[in-house]
């Protein structure tokens with residue numbers, strides 16, 4: 001049985017009666033995936049990120065668990081926040097906490113919403129299914145998703161407490177497919193912190209798509225920490241629609257998984273602001289891919305992208321950053337910087353910035369560097385009594401920490417920092433640099 | 434404390450030090466002067482163990498041990514400190530973190546426990562004040578965006594915290610304004626003790642007005658061509674290097 005046949009058996013069908021709009025979303029995605037399967041390396045955007053290792057394993061959706069997860073969900077982060085916990089791709093009410101949500105905020109798991117008669121989800125889906133699917137991994141996700149987060153915030157409501165979404169993988173060979181739909185009405189604000197965690201000893205596949213529409217002046221802060229298990233595969237995509245003066249600020253840390261791809265696509269309306277910062281770490285035989293595509297569609301919009309990659313041992317990193325400035329999008333201000341650190345001769349990082357500018361009066365800049373640790377700095381640390389290995393770890397961590405420090409939420413910052421330290425092989429660093 | 438015998442060293446396959454011998458006793462201050470490119474920094478770096486400087490001949494004994502067999506960090510833990518001529522910037526590593534990590538590494542080497550966080554902070558704050566640096570500097574990346582003079586003072590701050598036995602100051606006075614020179618000299622003088630020795634590389638006699646050396650050496654073309662008392666520095670200031678060896682005339 002080939003992989004398409006294998007996954008076909010799990011496709012979500014038969015929803016057409018109750019949710020015709022959902023069936024209308026899934027059907028074309030199913031068809032495309034069945035016809036062509038997973039993206040292949042000959043296709044644009046997949047040359048450096050082959051899916052061979054992903055296709056080799058037949059992942060199977062896990063049953064929804066009952067009760068609480070066996071692994072302790074001890075994240076400090078979950079305190080002082082609304083929390084939504086997914087285990088093996090299923091919402092776990094017993095581990096989540098949505099108590100005290102104001103009426104201006106609709107926050108519920110998709111699985112529950114689909115079981116609630118009269119629930120108006122269609123709007124959330126129609127609005128956010130803005131862009132057509134980009135590729136068949138996204139189709140795969142659309143054909144299969146079984147749960148996710150629905151968030152809808154009323155105009156001008158500012159949700160101060162963060163929403164922490166924890167994705168936990170437990171089942172071996174598990175297939176977790178999630179789709180999140182967010183809508184922030186005019187002037188609304190939210191703070192979303194997502195964490196993906198899994199065990200190291202068995203493979204799993206998580207695909208998670210997030211579609212967000214942000215109306216005029218809405219603002220979203222978003223931290224995403226991917227620290228899946230060492231044998232897992234991870235794909236997450238974010239499709240953002242930023243209307244006039246909307247503001248998105250995202251911090252990504254992609255540290256875990258054997259194979260990982262993160263996509264961030266944003267359409268920027270007039271005066272919208274999009275700030276992306278991201279850190280990736282590829283050790284061992286890890287493959288880390290980050291792809292961004294920012295579409296400046298309106299005037300006076302600005303975007304800042306600041307990525308850093310670290311590859312160690314035989315790790316492999318891939319950055320593709322594309323900025324498109326549409327005709328008429330005058331006064332666009334777009335900047336992208338990608339800085340990479342190679343810690344071994346076998347490590348490799350490819351960074352490809354792409355600018356497509358169709359307007360005249362714009363400011364666009366991009367810079368890419370690939371380098372090694374500064375040996376002068378290593379010696380300086382040694383000359384103060386610090387061992388060579390430790391000096392190297394310290395400098396590597398410092399390189400990452402400059403980005404980590406910019407995460408304004410203390411708990412999220414600490415989580416990313418701890419995860420980074422735990423992932424960087426052999427590091428034994430003090431708490432703060 | 435330190436005995437250098439016939440030291441020859443190469444940098445980049447080029448012979449720089451051509452037979453240096455120097456004896457430094459506990460408590461002594463040795464000034465090393467000499468024209469640009471004569472090998473003063475090469476000597477300093479060779480003592481600190483910087484990679485790229487290859488000792489081809491001779492020996493260095495530090496407190497009875499073979500210094501050249503030690504890694505740079507071991508030398509530091511044993512009490513050798515080099516204040517760099519050109520301190521490097523280390524973005525992302527805060528000054529205070531470096532100070533603490535370094536101090537703890539040295540303490541650990543001597544079988545001591547880690548410093549108490551509060552005691553450490555008090556110590557650092559007292560020292561930084563005495564060097565007229567703002568406390569803010571502690572939380573900035575090491576030398577990141579520091580002015581030339583601030584970098585030099587930062588080197589002395591590190592020295593004051595780590596309390597080395599042998600301090601090598603490579604042109605710490607260069608780039609300091611008149612007040613900063615006085616502050617740095619006070620910092621160095623405060624560290625002087627019968628068990629601590631100094632090698633001070635300098636181009637200017639002015640520093641030696643503040644820190645009285647026991648011996649002044651002239652290094653030229655990889656050799657010590659003359660040694661004398663503090664008056665030698667005055668003479669160099671007045672007459673240049675040409676009178677020692679006419680080949681040194683520019």
Ligand SMILES: Nc1ncnc2c1ncn2[C@@H]1O[C@H](COP(=O)(O)OP(=O)(O)OP(=O)(O)O)[C@@H](O)[C@H]1O
Pocket residue numbers: 444445447449467468469470471472473474475476485518
């Ligand atoms: N890493 C290196 N590679 C090649 N040449 C070097 C290296 N380091 C030093 N040299 C050369 O060795 C010579 C001595 O340099 P050194 O820095 O020791 O001089 P110095 O006495 O400290 O001079 P200054 O007073 O200008 O600081 C110079 O000619 C210099 O160019």
Ligand SMILES: [Mg+2]
Pocket residue numbers: 473474475518603604
């Ligand atoms: Mg020099």
